[in-house]
Every structure is written in structure tokens, then in C-alpha cells.
Amino acid sequence: MAVYTDINEIELAYFLKEYDIGDLLSYKGIAEGVENSNYLLHTSTGSYILTLYEKRVNSNDLPFFLGLMRHLAGKGINCPLPVNRKSGSSIGELAGRPAAIVTFLEGMWMRRPTVHHCHALGEAMARMHLAGEDFPMRRRNALSVDGWRPLWDNSKAGADRVEFGLANETEADLAFFEANWPSHLPSGVIHADLFPDNVFFLGNRLSGLIDFYFACTDLLAYDVAVCLNAWCFEKDHSFNLTKGAALLRGYTSVRSLSDDEAASLPILARGSALRFMLTRLYDWLNTPEGSLVVKKDPMEYIRRMRFHRQIKSPEEYGLALEGART
Amino acid sequence: MAVYTDINEIELAYFLKEYDIGDLLSYKGIAEGVENSNYLLHTSTGSYILTLYEKRVNSNDLPFFLGLMRHLAGKGINCPLPVNRKSGSSIGELAGRPAAIVTFLEGMWMRRPTVHHCHALGEAMARMHLAGEDFPMRRRNALSVDGWRPLWDNSKAGADRVEFGLANETEADLAFFEANWPSHLPSGVIHADLFPDNVFFLGNRLSGLIDFYFACTDLLAYDVAVCLNAWCFEKDHSFNLTKGAALLRGYTSVRSLSDDEAASLPILARGSALRFMLTRLYDWLNTPEGSLVVKKDPMEYIRRMRFHRQIKSPEEYGLALEGART
Numbered sequence: 001m002a003v004y005t006d007i008n009e010i011e012l013a014y015f016l017k018e019y020d021i022g023d024l025l026s027y028k029g030i031a032e033g034v035e036n037s038n039y040l041l042h043t044s045t046g047s048y049i050l051t052l053y054e055k056r057v058n059s060n061d062l063p064f065f066l067g068l069m070r071h072l073a074g075k076g077i078n079c080p081l082p083v084n085r086k087s088g089s090s091i092g093e094l095a096g097r098p099a100a101i102v103t104f105l106e107g108m109w110m111r112r113p114t115v116h117h118c119h120a121l122g123e124a125m126a127r128m129h130l131a132g133e134d135f136p137m138r139r140r141n142a143l144s145v146d147g148w149r150p151l152w153d154n155s156k157a158g159a160d161r162v163e164f165g166l167a168n169e170t171e172a173d174l175a176f177f178e179a180n181w182p183s184h185l186p187s188g189v190i191h192a193d194l195f196p197d198n199v200f201f202l203g204n205r206l207s208g209l210i211d212f213y214f215a216c217t218d219l220l221a222y223d224v225a226v227c228l229n230a231w232c233f234e235k236d237h238s239f240n241l242t243k244g245a246a247l248l249r250g251y252t253s254v255r256s257l258s259d260d261e262a263a264s265l266p267i268l269a270r271g272s273a274l275r276f277m278l279t280r281l282y283d284w285l286n287t288p289e290g291s292l293v294v295k296k297d298p299m300e301y302i303r304r305m306r307f308h309r310q311i312k313s314p315e316e317y318g319l320a321l322e323g324a325r326t
Numbered sequence: 327m328a329v330y331t332d333i334n335e336i337e338l339a340y341f342l343k344e345y346d347i348g349d350l351l352s353y354k355g356i357a358e359g360v361e362n363s364n365y366l367l368h369t370s371t372g373s374y375i376l377t378l379y380e381k382r383v384n385s386n387d388l389p390f391f392l393g394l395m396r397h398l399a400g401k402g403i404n405c406p407l408p409v410n411r412k413s414g415s416s417i418g419e420l421a422g423r424p425a426a427i428v429t430f431l432e433g434m435w436m437r438r439p440t441v442h443h444c445h446a447l448g449e450a451m452a453r454m455h456l457a458g459e460d461f462p463m464r465r466r467n468a469l470s471v472d473g474w475r476p477l478w479d480n481s482k483a484g485a486d487r488v489e490f491g492l493a494n495e496t497e498a499d500l501a502f503f504e505a506n507w508p509s510h511l512p513s514g515v516i517h518a519d520l521f522p523d524n525v526f527f528l529g530n531r532l533s534g535l536i537d538f539y540f541a542c543t544d545l546l547a548y549d550v551a552v553c554l555n556a557w558c559f560e561k562d563h564s565f566n567l568t569k570g571a572a573l574l575r576g577y578t579s580v581r582s583l584s585d586d587e588a589a590s591l592p593i594l595a596r597g598s599a600l601r602f603m604l605t606r607l608y609d610w611l612n613t614p615e616g617s618l619v620v621k622k623d624p625m626e627y628i629r630r631m632r633f634h635r636q637i638k639s640p641e642e643y644g645l646a647l648e649g650a651r652t
Contacts, residue, residue, distance in 0.1 A: 006437070008437035008438055009434045009435075009436060009437060009438075010437075010438060024434070025432035025433070025528065026430075026431075026432045026433055026434060026526075027434060028354075028356040028357070028358060028366055029356065029357035029358070030354040030355065030356055030357065030366075031354070031355035031356065031357055032354060032355070040354055040356070040366060042373070042432060047368070104352075105352075106351035106352045106368060107351070107352060108335045108350070108352060108353060109335075110335060111332070111334035111335060111336075112334055112335075112336060200352075201335075202351065
């Protein structure tokens with residue numbers, strides 16, 4: 001739930017003078033996205049999303065994010081297309097914040113994704129990975145293994161309040177990842193936050209991917225691992241093997257996973273569970289009561305970390321056996 | 327800022343089966359309205375607002391509110407038109423709440439209304455009063471003078487924490503209103519909450535009135551008094567006589583105010599300032615920290631109460647002198 005910054009009609013009208021998107025008919029603050037303020041605009045030429053980038057987004061990264069959306073859209077990936085200002089840039093300033101307008105994608109995100117949706121997500125993610133291959137810009141993943149310890153240092157004092165023993169458990173995991181994190185796998189553009197609320201469907205058809213504000217250059221298989229965590233666990237915290245198999249089958253139907261990538265899935269899935277646990281834990285401990293940010297329970301991802309620690313092979317996520325994967 | 331109730335795509339699809347509004351393309355929780363949860367729907371036939379009525383709205387009142395919108399829209403007033411379900415009713419149930427769909431009105435509400443907007447608001451309010459004359463349903467104004475004391479009884483213990491002396495000041499005002507509130511003035515359908523966020527404009531043209539969930543049968547001049555409070559004070563709490571004059575000139579260009587109505591404006595304005603002070607004070611004292619409801623400062627309306635107490639004649643609000651009012 002967002003909309004942190006209210007904007008008035010006068011500053012908005014002034015901002016829109018730099019765009020060629022017709023006459024403004026309405027703007028509504030929408031309750032989606034947790035990092036930025038988002039408005040749904042209706043103009044005489046259609047619907048758009050106006051985003052005001054709040055402090056968690058580094059404005060130096062905006063050319064990467066918006067350039068990537070433009071690149072992917074140009075390759076036929078259904079994602080928001082940034083609208084250029086008359087100056088040619090896609091980034092302006094509104095209410096003291098960097099701001100951009102992108103095209104509106106119709107579609108709904110699935111509060112209860114099914115096996116079918118997991119398969120479609122896998123396919124679309126693989127297509128995005130292929131479409132990103134020749135994107136020339138690079139952005140380090142600030143939330144990969146070398147970003148975890150600074151995050152942890154700001155939370156560890158409170159970790160045992162969430163669950164006694166969590167501090168030691170996390171320290172051991174961090175040390176393990178720092179020593180064993182794979183570095184030799186294929187790398188490229190990843191979304192890095194492809195949770196169900198960032199994937200739209202119209203009926204059973206995947207209609208688009210949104211919210212590229214964690215996108216970066218990192219291991220492609222890490223994106224797959226994030227999605228195993230985000231799409232394939234049930235409310236009771238159990239892993240749904242059928243959904244895992246569908247997601248991986250969808251992915252590998254477009255881009256095959258190498259043996260190394262497949263073998264690394266357990267550590268990548270366990271690492272990405274730690275990554276989301278750490279940001280949730282940080283927010284849990286540091287978000288003041290009364291804030292509009294809805295805090296997500298870090299325990300959900302602590303359970304996932306423990307699950308992945310038991311996994312011995314990628315087949316346990318539903319990956320088809322090697323002979324069948326060609 | 328609202329959206330209290332999240333809905334999932336499955337229950338929404340089921341709910342929409344009872345409507346004939348085309349295929350659902352998207353739904354976004356919007357940050358408008360403070361009493362209910364509102365979603366902006368795009369369907370293959372256009373845009374709609376879906377409202378889930380939260381606990382502050384008495385579901386027994388919904389036929390009045392929705393019937394009134396239908397009546398006014400039928401008379402050419404630009405307001406949302408409730409969409410009938412296949413059963414013929416306009417009220418269904420979604421996520422355990424009464425819910426309705428109305429047509430979407432394009433337009434923006436003016437964060438900074440000008441003299442021009444005040445004039446247009448006056449005209450539109452008077453047209454609405456005339457259009458409501460033959461609306462057959464009635465609803466008592468639960469927040470008129472006889473509703474104020476129960477509200478006050480729940481807040482008075484904390485009043486002096488907001489400003490020392492406020493308890494005695496309010497008690498005296500309440501006693502004055504209970505003894506002197508006018509009852510002989512023309513009565514009819516009033517909006518009762520016609521603040522700037524409920525009035526849309528496209529450019530300089532008033533494009534619609536929304537949010538009829540305080541509408542009731544009460545003194546027409548009380549609606550005018552509410553608007554003097556809501557539209558004609560500046561951020562520094564001063565009354566803007568030019569805006570008052572424009573609002574009243576707009577109103578009387580469509581429906582004239584009788585001498586009795588004009589003479590009652592000061593007490594009605596003072597009473598309506600008390601009414602908004604009381605609900606704000608109640609929320610201020612009783613809304614838990616961390617709630618998503620944004621609390622509005624009651625002091626703003628305490629200042630207005632004091633202003634209106636000094637007013638001796640309606641001319642001081644900008645009403646044209648009697649000879650000129652014909």
C-alpha cells in the first residue's frame with residue numbers, strides 16, 4: 001500500500017506540459033507498490049501510470065530501470081513502456097521527487113496463483129531473460145550476497161526477539177553463502193522481485209510484468225529461485241511441488257537451465273529466501289508504528305530458508321530429470 | 327486514504343457475474359474516500375468505481391444513497407450512476423461487505439479551489455437541491471443538532487487535551503444550538519459533505535459531484551453553510567470573502583435564498599463548523615495510532631466556530647445585499 005506523496009492539480013498540470021499524452025481527465029492515487037507513490041492517470045489518449053520515486057529508490061538507477069523497460073518492450077515483452085518527455089528524457093521531477101510516466105498495462109495480479117499461472121510465469125521470465133541479453137546497461141544487485149551482511153548488521157540485535165536462536169542461525173547461513181555462493185553461472189538482466197503482485201493476467205493469459213525497480217545484472221537462475229519462493233509455497237508454508245514443476249517446465253520450455261544452474265537451485269533458493277527474510281526483518285524491526293507501510297512477517301521466509309536447507313537436488317523443486325530436460 | 331478490504335480476483339469475478347458491464351481488465355484500490363474501500367475497475371465497456379461499504383456506513387441507508395444518485399443522474403446532475411445487477415438491485419455483497427458499482431466520473435478535485443471553482447460549486451449545489459425536490463425517499467441527518475450531543479459525550483473528557491477550555495466552550499455552543507437551531511427553513515435533499523474532494527472539475531468546468539454517503543433530508547441552507555466552511559477558508563484560517571461571495575452568487579443564480587435562510591446562515595455555518603469539529607475530535611481522540619485513517623486536526627474547525635460566532639449578518643459571508651438578490 002503506497003501513495004506517500006499527494007500531488008495537486010496545478011503542479012501535475014505543469015508537469016504534464018512536458019508530455020504529449022493528451023488532456024488529463026483524472027488521476028487517482030493507487031494502493032499498489034510499496035516503494036513509490038503511484039497514480040493511475042486517464043487522459044484523452046488512454047491510461048498511464050505516474051510514479052513518484054520515494055527515497056528508497058536511488059535516482060541514479062532510474063535510467064537503468066526505465067531503459068530496461070523500453071528495451072524489453074521493444075523486444076515484445078509486455079511491460080510498461082516509459083513515455084518520453086518533450087526533451088527526450090523519460091525522467092522529470094514532481095513534488096520534489098523524480099517522476100516518470102509509463103503506459104498502463106491492463107490485467108490483474110493473482111492473489112491465489114494456480115499451477116497454470118506458475119507455468120505462464122516461468123515462460124515469461126525466461127523470455128524476459130532472453131530479451132535482456134543485449135541490453136547494454138549494467139546494474140549490480142545491491143541485495144545479493146555482498147549486500148546481505150550490511151543489512152543484517154542493522155537487524156541482528158533484534159533478531160532473537162522475532163525467534164530465539166535466529167541470530168545464530170542467520171550468522172551461520174551468511175557465512176555459508178559468503179563462502180559458497182556460485183559465481184560461474186550465466187548472468188544477465190533479472191527482475192529480482194517477480195512476486196505475484198508484479199505479474200498481471202487477463203483470464204488465463206499472462207498480460208504483463210511490472211515494477212522493474214529491483215532489476216539488475218545477476219545470475220539468471222537466481223531470478224528462478226526467487227520465483228520458487230514467491231509462487232510455489234502455500235499459505236500453510238508447504239512447498240507445492242506441482243507448482244514448482246510447472247514453473248520450471250514453463251521456464252525451460254523457453255530457456256534451458258544448464259546442469260550447473262540446475263545444481264545451484266537449492267543454494268540460490270535458500271539465499272533468496274534469506275534475502276527476503278533480511279529486508280522483512282529490517283522493516284519489521286525498524287518501521288515505526290503508525291507508518292503506512294504494511295510490514296510483512298519475516299517468519300514466512302525463515303521457514304522457507306529452513307525448507308531449502310533440506311533440499312538435496314533440483315528435482316525436489318520439480319525440475320524434470322536430466323534426460324528429460326533437453 | 328482508504329482501501330481497508332483487499333479483494334481477490336476469484337471473489338471479484340464471481341461478484342461481477344451479476345453485472346452486465348463487460349470483461350474485467352483491471353482493478354486498482356484507490357486512495358480516495360475515508361469511509362469505504364474503493365476500487366477503480368477497467369472493463370471492456372469502460373471505467374467504474376466499486377465500493378465496499380465498511381462499518382461506518384449503515385447498510386439500511388444504502389437504498390437511499392444509491393436511489394438518490396440514480397434520481398439525480400436521471401435529472402441531469404453529473405454524479406455517479408449506480409449499475410444494476412441482473413436481479414435489478416444495485417447492492418450486492420463482496421468480501422463480507424455490502425458492495426455496489428457506479429459509473430466512473432472523469433475529473434479532478436481541486437486541492438486549491440479558486441473563486442471560479444467556488445462559483446461553479448454554488449451553482450451545482452443549487453441545481454442538485456432543485457433536482458432532489460421530488461426524490462421520494464427521506465433520511466434523517468444523523469449528524470445534525472440532535473446527533474451532536476451523543477458524539478460530544480464520547481469526546482468531551484479529552485477535549486481539554488486538544489485545547490484547554492474547549493470543553494466549556496463546546497458545552498455552551500451545544501446548549502445554544504439546542505435552543506436556537508432553525509426548524510422553519512426549506513428542507514430537502516442535501517449532500518451534507520460537499521468538500522472539495524467530492525467535486526470534480528475538468529479544466530474550469532465542474533464535471534461532477536461524488537460521495538453521497540452523508541446525503542440526507544435537511545435544511546437546504548445547511549448544505550450552503552457546510553460549503554462556506556469547506557471552500558472559503560484559506561490555509562491561514564482566514565475567511566476569503568471573495569470566495570464566499572462567488573459561492574453564494576453561484577448558488578443564488580440557480581435557487582434564491584429566502585430572507586429567513588439568509589438570516590440563518592451565520593448560525594448554520596457555526597453549527598456545521600461544530601459538526602465537523604466534533605467528528606474530527608472524536609477521530610482524533612479515538613483512532614488508534616498506526617491506523618490507516620489519516621486524522622484531521624479538529625483545531626481547524628474550532629477556529630471556524632469562533633469566526634462564525636462573530637458574524638452578525640449574511641452579508642459578511644459575501645451574500646449580495648437584499649435589493650440586489652432578486
